[in-house]
Amino acid sequence: MYPAHIESYYRPTTVAEALAAITRQPEGDSMFLAGGQSLMQAIKSRMVRPTSIVDLQSVAELRGIDQANGLRIGAMTRYVEIAEYEQFPAAYAALRDAAERVGDRQVRNRGTIGGSVCWNYVASCLPSVVLALNGTMSLASADGSIRDVKAKDFIIAPLETARREDEILLCVSWPKPPPKTGSAYKKWGLVTDALPVVGMCVSISLDDLGKCRTAQVAVAGLADGAQIADAGGAALIGSAGDEASISAAMNDVADSVETHSDHWADASYREQLIKRLGVEVTLRAFARARR
Amino acid sequence: MASNPQKTNDSWMGSRLARKEDLRLVTGQGKYISDIVLPRMLHAVFVRSDRAHAKIVSIDTSAALALPGVVCVVTGDDIVDELRSMPQPVLLPNLPAKYPTFYPLCVGKVKFHGAPVALVIARDKYVAEDAAELVEIEYEELPVVVDPEAALEPGAPLINEDHDDNEIFSMTFTGGTTQAEHDANDKEVEEIFQNADVTIKERFRVHRTGLTPMEPRGVLCDWSDSDGLTAWITTQRPHIDRLAIIDLLDIPADKVRVIAPRDQGGGFGVKAPFFRENVIIAHMARKLGQPVRWIESRYESLMNVGQERDQINYLEVAATQDGKLLALRNRGIADNGTGETGVYWGFVMPFLGAVELPNTYTWDKADVKLRVAVTNKACLTPSRAFGHFPTRFAIERAVDMIAHKIGMEPSDLRRKNLIPHLPYTSTTGEYYDSGDFVQVWDNLMSHIDMAKFREEQQAARSEGRYIGIGFGTGVELSGMASEVLVPMENQPGYGAASVRLDPRGTALVFGGDAPGGQGHETSVAQIVASAFGIEPQDTVTTTGDTATTPFGSGTIGARGASYFMSAVHNACVEIKVKIARILAHDLGISATLDDFEFVDGQVVLRSDRSVKKSFRDIVERIIMHPINMPPGEVGGLEATVYFEAAKPMICFNADFCTVEVDIHSGEFKITKWVSSEDVGNVINPLIVDGQMHGAIVQGLSNTMFEEFIYNDQGQQLTADFENYKIANAADMPDIEVTYSPSPCPHTPLGTRGIGEGRPSSVPGALSNAICDALLPFGIEITELPLRPGAIWKKIQESQA
Amino acid sequence: MQTINVKVNGTTYQESVPIRMLLVDFIREVVGLTGTHVSCTYEGVCGACTIHLNGEAVKSCMLLAVQADGHEITTVEGLANDKELSPLQKAFNEQHGLQCGFCTAGVLMNMTEFLAKNPNPSDDEIRHGLIGNLCRCTGYVHIVNAVRAAAKSIAN
């Protein structure tokens, strides 16, 4: 209920200070605190016991959405800012679909995209979205170096990412999208806006004839966390956006991923949700791509 | 504050008065238990078992004790000789059951995941939690029993070792009192089944779910050698808690005062039992001579209380081809959990559930039996719709299944079998005092055009859309008469109130029952204002302090409007009689209460309305200037009245809802919910509407989302709100509450108590609507919760 | 321990607090404003502890007090303006939007910000906005009515 003892708290104002602070602690675990909407749960339940916290709330350079050169979303950008951002190109609209349905208003006022993808909870929306949209994660180290990691290499397993504990996620970014590209995300949970029992994110681009040229499908809510479903991406290629071909592709997705049973849904229902939500979001992605 | 609506017919009865309580609650000035802080107060944290069934081999508290700020750590062995075990007589129903012996902290073994093993007391609550982590307990695991049917098998591992099996309670509810009478009755029922045109037989299962007040439990105890113990407890029944503490801790009766804080964050039955935590906190406060407070975490709360329902009912119904219900036969099995909770012991709920099985329908005969099994789960705690949520789900579903079988409209079948005239005694012996079921039903049906709905349903189906309508009815107890409560809970059923007028014309009302959000202060004010012709703001109500209030059995079983409010009214009348007597004397006339009217702050002589005196003046005269009094009369205006109705009382409701089901996902949307209520004369419709909305949504949330899940190791996996899912606003429909009242002849104001049992017609109505929508697939729901995945699976199976 | 400066309902508090202290405990136990409630353990799902942090509705049980250093907080005690209830507080009373009152402070704080951002909401939007506040008593019907009524009253 209450956090275990915490030795120190830092609130840096720059990335450099943040990285210096995280490496300052020789003993124990030093952790970055972003929005805290997941991490604080873990800290309060004492499943996580940092001895030092580096609070990123005041690092201005980590915050904001910028389309000067493609799309760049600072790691400390909150869900509410993504949900209310109206200039997303159709290609990246899934980000908004997901952000406006994360948790609740209070969580969206506080929780961040960077926190979400770095925490990479087993049932979580944003990791699947960055996977389907093939985002690039920029990680900075104390030595001043920055490395870019593609989402598929960044998202490793539930609660595990390619980020080292002494690295900071600067932003998630995308290039300027090709024309006729669209994406969409939707999840299902037992109560409205709950963590995804299944979440589906689809990103597609169309050729001049309106047929699917490239596609990427990601599934949230699996026992192994968010996953790319290659089968679905491959099967969508060539689709004209008709329900039959999309439905066939989503059947492939359901067949290709391993679904599990838990209190909320059994494996077969998860498959059905993958198909149902998959068709719905793919149709929406097509519609957005055509605009 | 809000502008108050006008009173109607010179009375505040029936007015949609905005609540008096709200001013403090919307401004953050409520005083809940966790807001009460005493000097030198210590903080208590329980160390709870992470095993479901295990011997305690050893407990090492040394590391915890060594932590700076820790005052003490106690275990079961430390306190077993210092206080009495439960059960004590005050906490025992007069029902034949095997009551387990237990202590506030586990002694020897743990019987469920979450059982209290040790208690840490520290000067700081954070430190107390640090120390709790350091208590090392070594267990030796014992075989775990989580299935009630398995628990009843011969040779099942024994949970309460002072007994020879796991059956805590069993009873036959029909046919008489002797075995021979039961056998004869059962034979007659069997004959009806043999000869019936149509029968159904199903296993109806309702999962473990219940209520979770937003405020968890809490206890704060203070001890002084001169005044003894003062215990603030989140409780619906402070007077019972007081007696229990006196007996368990052997404290002289003059030295125990229990206070239910004025503001409590909901109860719903969950705060009605007497809990083991109360005893140990009181004991430690006495021992340490220092205030000790325990505030339950949500985690503890979900592990320990609010778990109810959890029954299997093997129900059979026999009927004629033209839809006359003939007989029912039920073999109920309830999962009691450990049985370690005072007053109810788990089984009292399924006991009442079995009694209420026949519901609103007439039956020629019934054969109803119940067995209750002890398992390695938390003991059942009462939750609104006490015990009958599962039995009502079963009966309401069974009625629809009969209707489907004979091709009759379920609504027609219901109307045909509604108890036509009251009073009536049900086949299980429950007395239904008054009301008009048919009128309430017809009022409900006036809100739906069935023929039109069936046309729309047909049209929708042709488009691949599946809409449906479902009905449910419910009888609930309107308070509990002593005649019912003495056998069931060993407590009186009467309502009690003290009304005291102060010299400035203000009414002070004292009640022993402790509310948790039902708006007692407002309802009382309306009754008092109506009685004395004063304004509602001129009444102040105090509840829940045993030092100042008359004895009351608690805010339980919808006894507010039936018993407590009746006592308030009668106390007012008693005072008015005295006022009238003295006023007549002062006026030099011969007059009694009937000759006066109390209105607009005046006491007016009806026969000559120019003869009047202000209420405040006459009150002040009687209290402050008791000279020139009628012979034998003394001053002062106060009355304490106990109210017991001539008969046990009920209230009644009927619901319908419409749904649309997506057959490709099993998801459904509730498109309409309408209720029809007979709650007698309504004191405040705004409050009653709110009670109904809340109860119906609790029923829906229980039916659709909430479930306490134990795995086969007895691990309770739903100890937070991420996993124990409660309906949020976006999940729930709007609700239309309508009234078809018949005044209760047994209460002075014609009021009925409402709300306790109200969630119980919900699971049947909703399931019936879904089955109605899915009639082309022939789906009959027999199990809760109603998860989309399960519905989708049934659709798949029907198509296979 | 760390010294923090936090403005609560217009008054600045300079206090030394343990780093692990939750903001809700700071508000309730250090500042002494107990209108903000705690109903869940660590999960932060119930919303009873919702406050405004720099004008935004957030759950104060999901923050450390040190995170609020240098910021402004409004609690339910700060909603009324010089004893005059806010339109939302008034509407909750008139529409019977509360029963036990335990969740109410959080609902009021969340919906105050909600209405500021969305002055003319539909019922669906109100219900969706309320997801972060669990209420066990009201079934939400009167809460929705109250928010709707408050929106109207603010508009007039």
Add this chain to the structure above:
Amino acid sequence: MELAEEIRINATRDIVFAALNNVEILKQAIPGCEALEATSATEFTATVVSKIGPLKARFTGNVTLVDVIAPQSYTMVGEGKGGPAGFAKMRTFVHLTDEGESTLLRYEVKADIGGKLAQLGGALISSTSKKLAGIFFGNFEALLNGERAIERSSE
């Protein structure tokens, strides 16, 4: 949680079985193993730190080998207490089959967790068990081949 896998090891059955009974090899192969001491031929005490991303729990407990049929199969039964986090129980059946010069090792793991771990980490048990078992047998194979354990823990 149950899972079953097969791996092929380039060593004879006798060698593999001996290694399966070798405290040093087991100690190096078990991910996060801080201590493993034999108290008899088939009984060990163990301290293991299990780490899933930022979640960390230290388990202390016992490991017992039962149903030992040399050089073919045994079942490793372990139970560890993770302090306030709860406890974990694991039962691993290991079966060896000759495949020419190499050995087919089949393992079946049944894992149970209790306490807060089960309540808060239940959704993670499947991926975690799979991962830990994979690391263990991967390490085991590497050690048999004379290599250093590839991964000492899940970090």
